[in-house]
Amino acid sequence: MTATNRAILIAAFLLLAGAVGYALWRDARSAAGVPAGMVTDAPPSDRLVALEARTRSNPGDAEAWTALGAARFDLEDYPGAAEAYERAVALAPKSAGLWSALGEARAYASKRDPLPPAALEAFEKAIALDAQDPRARYFMAVKKDLAGDHRGAIDAWFALLADTPQGAPWEADLRRTIEQVGAIHKIDVAPRLAATRARPLKAEEMPVAARAIPGPSRADMEAASQLPKGQQDAMIEGMVASLEAKLKADPSDVDRWIMLMRSRMTLGETAKAAQALKDGVAANPAAAARIKAQARMLGVPGA
Secondary structure, three states: HHHHHHHHHHHHHHHHHHOOOOOOOOHHHHOOOOOOOOOOOOOHHHHHHHEEEEEHOOOOOHHHHHHHHHHHHHHHOEEEEEEEEHHHHHHOOOOOHHHHHHHHHHHHOOOOOOOOHHHHHHHHHHHOOOOOOHHHHHHHHHEEEEEEEHHHHHHHHHHHHHHHHHHHHHHHHHHHHHHHHHHHHHOHHHHHHHHOOOOOOHHHHHHHHHHHOOOOHHHHHHHHHHOHHHHHHHHHHHHHHHHHHHHOOOOOHHHHHHHHHHHHOOOOOOHHHHHHHHHHHHHHHHHHHHHHHHHHHOOOOOO
């Protein structure tokens, strides 16, 4: 591992240690508008039973239908997710996030058409309500690509990337989509990808707990890189050990499992990263899809 990688890894730990609960990698439930106080770490079957009971007892509760849609989506029950989101948008028709969540569920539920008319209709409604809705913008670019306008789709994805806040859960997937579509159609996107950065978070976009917590500064990075290699390694080993101890005490912290996988991969410890993936999924079955998606982006074996 190079000195630069050591410094980056140390700085990442500094940020994690200083901002417990600062989850930049928020999952799709947040984007769909699920209430922040909703308990989501119960076993999937228990969550579904509780959420279905809530919708039965209060069928006019849009938040309950939204939470049920997100839970079903997590379990890859896309038709069921679409049905729940349909109930939610009927109760809250002015929510762009709900319409785009419905469109995504309808797209995933389709076995033949990658963007069926019903999904497109939902995305168009989302855009009409909020032209900046990221999920709807992404799929409207997919529409361009499917129609043969590959450069137009890539341009639209780059525009979305430029408007994407740092750490948004879709950033890595968006970059990978641009790379893949560019490679398929022999469009050189590498220079633009290198030049395009997600925009800095605005203060009002940060979780309250994080607004007063600075991330690792350039000075932090430089100080870490100036430590002798042995001290760097000892610092990193201690940080990883501390991270594992925190996960042992609270295995429900999904962001820490992702951090552990990232750390192991950065250290070249692929087998341990694979074990972290296995343990993280076992401890958080309701978040398995998110953990596995992050693991695939990190290149964890078995993801």
